[in-house]
Amino acid sequence: xxxxxxxxxxxxxxxxxxxxxxxxxxxxxxxxxxxxxxxxxxxxxxxxxxxxxxxxxxxxxxxxxxxxxxxxxxxxxxxxxxxxxxxxxxxxxxxxxxxxxxxxxxxxxxxxxxxxxxxxxxxxxxxxxxxxxxxxxxxxxxxxxxxxxxxxxxxxxxxxxx
Amino acid sequence: xxxxxxxxxxxxxxxxxxxxxxxxxxxxxxxxxxxxxxxxxxxxxxxxxxxxxxxxxxxxxxxxxxxxxxxxxxxxxxxxxxxxxxxxxxxxxxxxxxxxxxxxxxxxxxxxxxxxxxxxxxxxxxxxxxxxxxxxxxxxxxxxxxxxxxxxxxxxxxxxxx
DNA sequence: GAATAGTTGACAAGATTAGTAAGTTAAGTG
DNA sequence: CACTTAACTTACTAATCTTGTCAACTATTC
Numbered sequence: 001x002x003x004x005x006x007x008x009x010x011x012x013x014x015x016x017x018x019x020x021x022x023x024x025x026x027x028x029x030x031x032x033x034x035x036x037x038x039x040x041x042x043x044x045x046x047x048x049x050x051x052x053x054x055x056x057x058x059x060x061x062x063x064x065x066x067x068x069x070x071x072x073x074x075x076x077x078x079x080x081x082x083x084x085x086x087x088x089x090x091x092x093x094x095x096x097x098x099x100x101x102x103x104x105x106x107x108x109x110x111x112x113x114x115x116x117x118x119x120x121x122x123x124x125x126x127x128x129x130x131x132x133x134x135x136x137x138x139x140x141x142x143x144x145x146x147x148x149x150x151x152x153x154x155x156x157x158x159x160x161x162x
Numbered sequence: 163x164x165x166x167x168x169x170x171x172x173x174x175x176x177x178x179x180x181x182x183x184x185x186x187x188x189x190x191x192x193x194x195x196x197x198x199x200x201x202x203x204x205x206x207x208x209x210x211x212x213x214x215x216x217x218x219x220x221x222x223x224x225x226x227x228x229x230x231x232x233x234x235x236x237x238x239x240x241x242x243x244x245x246x247x248x249x250x251x252x253x254x255x256x257x258x259x260x261x262x263x264x265x266x267x268x269x270x271x272x273x274x275x276x277x278x279x280x281x282x283x284x285x286x287x288x289x290x291x292x293x294x295x296x297x298x299x300x301x302x303x304x305x306x307x308x309x310x311x312x313x314x315x316x317x318x319x320x321x322x323x324x
Numbered sequence: 325g326a327a328t329a330g331t332t333g334a335c336a337a338g339a340t341t342a343g344t345a346a347g348t349t350a351a352g353t354g
Numbered sequence: 355c356a357c358t359t360a361a362c363t364t365a366c367t368a369a370t371c372t373t374g375t376c377a378a379c380t381a382t383t384c
Contacts, residue, residue: 001165002165002166002167003163003164003165003166003280004164004165004166004370004371005164005371005372006370006371006372008273008277009372011273011276012269012270012273015269015272015273016269019268019269025330027329027330027331028330028331029329029330034269035269037372038372038373038374039373039374040372040373040374040375041371041372041373043331043332043333044372046331046332047331047332047333050332057330057331057332058330058331058381059329059330059331059332059379059380059381059382060328060329060330060331060380060381060382060383061328061329061330061381061382061383062329062330062381062382063329063330063331063380063381063382064330064331065331076276106181107174107177107178107181107196107197108174108197110177110292110293111170111173111174111177113292114173114238114287114292115170117287118165118280118283118284121280121283122280125276125279130272130275130276131272166341166342167342167343168341168342168343187360189359189360189361190360190361191359191360200343200344200345201344202343202344202345202346203342203343203344205361205362205363206342206343206344206363208361208362209361209362209363212361212362219360219361219362220351220360220361221349221350221351221352221359221360221361221362222350222351222352222353222358222359222360222361223351223352223353223358223359223360224351224352224359224360225350225351225352225359225360225361226360226361227361
């Protein structure tokens with residue numbers, strides 16, 4: 001899981017789509033103006049988003065892009081994965097054979113696990129939740145206490161989104 | 163909040179430090195060998211980690227780096243922030259004045275909030291937790307049933323896909 | 325059927341980051 | 355003091371991100 005400005009641009013653009021969903025197909029030129037992202041970059045990003053099946057396109061006048069499914073069914077992780085092809089990294093390939101020292105592959109596993117958690121976290125936040133549940137979220141976050149925090153973080157991530 | 167390979171390297175190296183804490187100061191050369199990260203790059207990363215107050219250094223023979231405080235007191239977010247100076251981004255500066263359209267700055271706010279959540283999430287995971295809870299994790303992981311899944315996943319952090 | 329508004333794809337240049345190489349300084353050791 | 359070790363620093367190269375430009379291709383509209 002990586003999280004770069006590229007992913008941020010993609011999520012931003014998708015949020016824009018989600019917000020303006022009711023207006024029919026949205027042109028990249030509109031998104032470009034609203035979000036301050038260069039048109040050519042948007043074209044590249046949406047090429048990947050389209051290949052990832054996250055958006056549908058319509059050409060010609062009145063054309064543009066729209067979400068391929070409900071905003072509630074598109075996770076933030078989906079968007080980021082689509083544009084940010086995450087080449088796996090740990091030299092040992094994740095879990096295979098690098099036991100030169102006691103702590104070698106253990107470290108990689110630790111990272112692997114953490115990475116999985118981040119991914120899971122972002123998988124449980126949908127664009128729809130971000131747009132709709134804004135106020136509820138912050139409240140839910142404030143309420144939990146320290147010891148529930150493990151569970152709460154996940155639950156919050158899942159239903160309250162942001 | 164950004165999450166790049168750079169941050170991953172830093173966390174990996176810090177985990178290595180945490181694991182080998184009892185061995186006294188650890189040289190970058192050791193970390194380099196164990197984790198497969200180039201020495202030069204480690205030097206650059208640790209320069210920032212040191213400036214960020216996360217590690218203490220000792221020069222000369224027998225020298226090396228060690229965590230400046232308990233592994234339980236160092237959050238993953240601390241490490242990533244230290245090496246990955248996250249320049250803020252949204253053209254409007256985060257929350258200021260870009261209301262050209264209804265959804266313009268709202269989108270930025272949404273991203274800002276999401277970013278904050280990711281940060282909070284990573285702030286609540288310490289290096290110590292990652293290292294210590296691991297053996298418990300794998301066991302607990304196997305034992306849990308579907309409904310305990312949320313809690314276990316965080317404590318454990320195991321499988322979870324990517 | 326031509327004009328227009330829009331996507332799609334390719335390519336390249338500039339800007340920023342990631343990563344490497346090599347040299348310098350400080351601290352121990354014989 | 356000379357030598358070694360290892361932290362520090364600076365300069366450089368490679369990769370990636372981001373923007374720009376140009377040329378198709380497609381559906382709508384006049």
